[in-house]
Amino acid sequence: MMELEQLFLKRQSTRKYCDKPVTDEELEKICRLGALAPSAKNSQPWKMFAVNGEKAKEFAPCVQMFGANKWTNACPAFIAIELNRGKLAEKISEIFTFADFSGNDIGLLTAYITLAAEDMGLQTCILGIRDEKKIAKFLGEPEGSKFPLVIAVGHAEEGYPVRTKDRKPFEDVFKLIK
Secondary structure: OHHHHHHHHHOOOOOOOOOOOOOOHHHHHHHHHHHOOOOOHHHOOEEEEEEOOOOHHHHHHHHHHHHHHHHHHHHHEEEEEOOOOOHHHHHHHHHHHOOOOHHHHHHHHHHHHOOOOOOOOOEEEEEEEOOOOHHHHHHHOOOOOEEEEEEEEEEEEOOOOOOOOOOOHHHOEEEEEO
């Protein structure tokens, strides 16, 4: 297991994958770890779909809208995240708080998934460009289902560089109030 800081520094968006397959067991473990992510009111407003092997090749066009993400044709696996909000208590709470936390919850789930994959020696890329209608049809989910994110998963092509994190100066994004 990687030291946490090293894991954070190593994780990046990878867009070139080798042909080494991702196992079903690896995908299940990544999703099991992802499912430990916190969520508002413990609502867990998600469902994860792992698409692997030959089915991943068929799935790739779902994330290639407007000619984007053609590199996903070589991606061996995907995890599609469905927004699955169903708790009545959560909906009632929103009336009083005027807040929908599901986007935050999906973001936390995504962070857990990508870091779990990296810790297991797999790389990821979070995809926001996607065709939700095609995804729902592909996965056999009802029309109108929401898929806010898809995560590409695989082994980086040999020699794929680990890039230095390009971040704003820490002083610009942090202030300690005492």
